[in-house]
Amino acid sequence: MLKKEGEIRIPSGCAISGIINRSGQCSINGSEIVKSISYMHDRSNGLGGGFAGYGIYPEYADQYAFHVFYDDMSAREETERYLDRTFEMVNLSRIPTRKHPRIKNEPQIWRYFVNPIFTVLQEDQDEIDEKKFIVETVFYINTYIKGAYIFSSGKNMGVFKAVGFPEDVGEFYRLEEYDGYSWTAHGRYPTNTPGWWGGAHPFALLDYSIVHNGEISSYDANRRFIEMFDYKCTLQTDTEVITYIIDYLNRKQGLNFEDIAKIIAAPFWEEIERLPEAEAKRIKLFRNTFASLLITGPFSIILGFDGGLMALNDRLKLRSMVVGEKDNIVYLASEECAIRGICPDIENVWAPQGGEPIIIRVGK
Amino acid sequence: MKRVYVNEEWCLGCHLCEIQCAFANSGEADMVKAFNNSEQKPLARITVEDGENDIHFAVSCRHCETPYCVKGCITGALTVNENGIVQIDDTRCVGCRTCILMCPYGCLTVGHNKTLLKCELCVENLGGEPSCVRRCPNNAIVFEDRDGGLL
Amino acid sequence: MAINFIHPEFEIIREEKRCIKCRACERQCANEVHSYDQEFDCMESDESKCVDCQRCVSLCPTRALKIRKTDNRYRENANWQQQAMEEIFRQADTGGVLLSSMGTPKDYPNYWDKILINASQVTNPPIDPLREPMETKVFLGKKLNKLEFDENGELLSEIPPQIELEMPIMFSAMSYGSISENAHKSLARAATELGTCYNTGEGGLNQDLYKYGANTIVQVASGRFGVHKDYLNAGAAIEIKMGQGAKPGIGGHLPGRKILEKVSRTRMIPVGVDAISPAPHHDIYSIEDLRQLIFSLKEATNYEKPVIVKIAAVHNVAAIASGIARSGADIIAIDGFRGGTGAAPTRIRDNVGIPIELALAAVDQRLRDEKIRNDVSIVIGGSIRSSADVVKAIALGADAVYIGTAALLALGCHLCRTCHTGKCNWGIATQREDLVKRLNPDIGAKRLANLVSAWNHEIMEMMGGMGINSIEALKGNRLMLRGIGMSAKELEIFGISHAGE
Structure with a gap:
């Protein structure tokens, strides 16, 4: 029998795309990103x-939005019982979908808008780390409740994914009913998989979501390091480990995305030697401290976070990635066609260098 | 010019330079033939002097800038060529051994035919690097240009 | 004299037709095997003295010599094999403990040979190290767990004391006394040229070699030979030797005849007196004592040098390593039971300890499980024979490796395993001046540098094949390894899958 994602590591190639409105206006309709990724059908x-x-969830902007796949009723009952203990459920419902001829075997797909509840004791002792609590909850449910899988857990953001071509997935989830200030998309080309919905991308934790094209050769070095810090790589995918690395560096180490790029796609030593002394010292310390978080092998990722996007290539630029701009909108994609398809009069199209992060933050 | 120098610190006294020298100048292509197949064993132009306390030192012609041996040669058989190498023309050598008396280093000897035998830096046989240098197992014999420095 | 039960182990085959009687063999053999018979004008040999060091074979200009194992056999017996019988004869003869040198020659499983390395095909590209940068620089020592910044985002943290190496290969500890001054010089010069480190071993540091300090690891062992403040401050790091893979639980004994003037000065002991290293450090009977020594050494060196604790791979090595990591050590060096030695009791060498591959896998995983892997670097040694072994070691989780035997081989050692006699014909494991001079450090350093840079090229090729362009992405990357012919238990300890999975 073919092994499921997580039981075996499955290499895959892919297409990725991203759009962001710099002004922060939620002006981009979901159909835009669906159209963009559809131009890269063959990837x-x-x-x-x-x-x-x-x-996309302005009315529940202050709640964590959990998107969950359930294999069966008992998984849902158990999960809801678990959540009920420590969360206030502000809203729960099935995620609206439409019947689609090419999307089959769908699990039950539920959405919860929740507020964590802390005990008086925890509040008194100033022990509350809300994000840590969310992460632990997600890990618990995904690891220990059979048939339940939380695939989105941020605020005012959401992940929608399935087995199928991305344009079909977009139609299935009725994305034209959502407007956002930024979107990312992923089309997957795994070399061997029975196709599990949880294994589709983006992979997300809290507000971080990652779409990734590539196959990193540093995977197990990264995984075995990051697992020392209470992460569990249950899916064995690149995207999962990259997400945890970014969560660790950003949330736990307090590093900004510019510095994170210098760690995961670190400059070569010979480049570091040519830098001004202070900068060289800084990067040397990064490489020294976080040596095992260097990611090698081909990758192009678009990281979504609260208030922005970051695009990054591996330091040798072994995967394609182009950026284009038009007015307030910035487009990112594996291929230029995905940008020109939705913005024929695009200005400023360029390919960022390997290891050069493109970070777009929305204005306040 | 490049000359053969010996560093006694590294000379092991294995005497292989003598064997290699004799072979290189034997005209034979095979060392076994050179030594075991001819009536007379080929002779070396380099000699390892073994002293007390494990001091060993290989001695061969220094190719002096003002060679006494050439000065003393009664037939003009010894000459300095354009590269500074002291050469012997054994068709002109009469075996008088004046050169051996003149040489302050004791580098010279005579061959089976009683004419002078001396190091010519292998220019007449293998060419390039002298055989004693190339085959020294411990880099004790080197071929270097030390002119301008201490000789 | 009683009957000698033991037939000489080797036969010297001299092809008379080829021998030119140059007598090089005779002059080169410190065991006095060869001699010239004037009367018959031929070379003779006394094979009972031969140790098969191959010096005569290597220097014979006409290749007239070869040495082979004697085919004289006792009556076949699968249980009582010839070697077992001979050892009994030898002990019955002398009443002594059997001594041996270098690593165990026994046929224990070699797990490096049961591990295969991955390469990229189609889904990601191999990288050509001749065209793209390929990095092998490593830092050994404690890593920070959290970076501190000031209010302007400027870094306040500094890199803790570490060793910076251009490649993940160092020369392991071999003391001045057990090996010659010229061997030490060769190691020191090669380490400097390569941008790596050699290790003084427990014999102190010869004054002439202080200039190579930046590439020197100074060792402090149970005998404390040659240890003083300048010595501790002379190197790039300090290594506390708790044990050695070839003889776990056993100290050292350098016979007085090897303690000549210079060795005596370096070791700070009288000429001609045996140098005995006790089995334990007599100030370390427990882990908290070790902590005190580590901090004493750090105190003596102003907290500027990383401290290595070297242990032999024994059964509970993972727990011991965990204790060391919590004792303030910056680097743990683990020496496997196939590691070499200048002299060890044969029974200890051949029966005590565990293979380094298993020890490494267990220690790396244990330190990760305890979340303290970042607090220490792991250096392993004990029979690293090639660049492939290095790659496998790093993928299992080592930060760097020590090579000892391989380095000696580069210097001319032919593994005759008689270092303890002090008559090393290659000028390595000897203090006899006429033998020491046989190793010219100009040649030795060059050969060592050649070997290690060749290995480094090969490491880069293998990394490139895996699509990895920096050594840190290989460290602990066990997914790049597969086992071949291993049991499920072995695979579990290694944390790798079987080939085909």
Whole structure:
């Protein structure tokens, strides 16, 4: 029998795309990103597609939005019982979908808008780390409740993914009903998978979501290091480990995305030697401290976070990635066609260098 | 010019330079033939002097800038060529051994035919690097240009 | 005299037709095997003295010599094999403990040979190290767990004391006394040229070699030979030797005949007196004592040098390593039971300890499980024979490796395993001046540098094949390894899958 994602490591190639409105206005309709990724149809093989949208839940902006796949009723009952103990459920519902001829075997797909509840004791002792609590909850449910899988857990953002071509997945989830200030998309080309919905991308934790094209050669070095810090790489995918690395460096170490790029796609020593002394010292310390978080092998990622996007290539630029701009909108994609398809009069199209992060933050 | 120098610190006294020298100048292509197949064993132009306390030192012609041996040669068989190498023309050598008396280093000897035998830096046989240098197992014999420095 | 039960182990085959009687063999053999018979004008040999060091074979200009194992056999017996019988004869003869040198020659499983390395095909590209940068620089020592910044985002943290190496290969500890001054010089010069480190071993540091300090690890062992403040401050790091893979639980004994003037000065002991290293450090009977020594050494060196604790791979090595990591050590060096030695009791060498591969896998995983892997670097040694072994070690989780035997081989050692006699014909494991001079450090340093840079090229090729362009992405990357012919238990300890999975 073919092994499921997480039981075995499955290499895959992919297409990625991203759009962001610098002004922070939620002006980008979900259909835009669906159209963009559809131009790269041949970079996917129908075994996974997905989207992440930011700013899509303005009415529940202060709640964590959990998107959950359930294999069966008992998984849902157990999960809801678990959540009920420590969360206030502000809203829960099935995620609206439409019947689609090419999207099959869908699990139950639920959405919860929740507020964590802390005990008086925890509040008194100033022990509350809300994000840590969310992460632990997600890890607990995904690890220990059979048939339940939380695939989105941020605020005012959400991930929508399935087994299928990304454009079909977009239609299935009725993305034209959502507007956001930024979107990312992913079309998957795994070399061997039975196709599990949870294994589709984006992969998300808290507000971080990652779409990734590539196959990193440093995977197990990264995984075994990051697992020392209470992460569990249950899916064995690149995207999962990259997300945890970014969560660790950003949330736990307090590093900004510019510095994170210098750690995961670190400059070569010979480049570091040529830098001004202070900068060289800084990067040397990064490489020294976080040596095992260097990511090698081909990758192009678009990281979605609260208030922005970051695009990054591996330091040798072994995967394609182009950026284009038009007015307030910035487009990112594996291929230029995905940008020109939705913005024919695009200005400023360029390919960032390997290891050069493109970070777009929305204005306040 | 490049000359053969010996560093006694590294000379092991294995005497292989003598064997290699004799072979290189034997005209034979095979060392076994050179030594075991001819009536007379080929002779070396380099000699390892073994002293007390494990001091060993290989001695061969220094190719002096003002060679006494050339000065003393009664037939003009010894000459300095354009590269500074002291050469012997054994068709002119009469075996008088004046050169051996003149040489302050004791570098010279005579061959089986009683004419002078001396190091010519292998220019007449293998060419390039002298055989004693190339085959020294411990880099004790080197071929270097030390002119301008201490000789 | 009683009957000698033991037939000489080797036969010297001299092809008379080829021998030119140059007598190089005779002059080169410190064991006095060869001699010239004037009467018959031929070379003779006394094979009973031969140790098969191959010096005569290597220097014979006509290749007239070869040495082979004697085919004289006792009556076949699968249980009582010839070697077992001979050891009994030898002990019955002398009443002594059997001594041996270098690593165990026994046929224990070698796990490096049961591990295969991955390469990229199609889904990600191999990288050509001749075209793209390929990095092998490593830092050994404690890593920070959290970076501190000031209010302007400027870094306040500094890199803790570490060793910076251009490649993950160092020369392991071999003391001045057990090996010659010229061997030490060769190691020191090669380490400097390569940008790596050699290790003084427990014999102190010869005054002439202080200038190579930046590439020197100074060792402090149970005998404390040659240890003083300047010595501790002379190197790039300090290594506390608790044990050695070839003889776990055993101290050292350098016979007085090897303690000549210069060795005596370096070790700070009288000429001709045996140098005995006790089995334990007599100030370390427990882990908290070790902590005190580590901090004493750090105090003596102003907290500027990383401290290495070297242990032999024994059964509970993972727990011991965990204790060391919590004792303030910056680097743990683990020496496997195939590691070399200048002299060890044969029974200890051949029966005590565990293979380094298993020890490494267990220690790396244990330190990760305890979340303290970042607090220490792991250096392993004990029979690293090639660059492939290095790659496998790093993928299992080592930060760097020590090579000892391989380095000696580069210097001319032929593993005759008679270092303890002090008559090393290659000028390595000897203090006899006529033998020491046989190793010219100009040649030795060059050969060592050649070997290690060749290995480094090969490491880069293998990394490139895996699509990895920096050594840190290989460290602990066990997914790049597969086992071949291993049991499920072995695979579990290694944390790798079987080939085909």
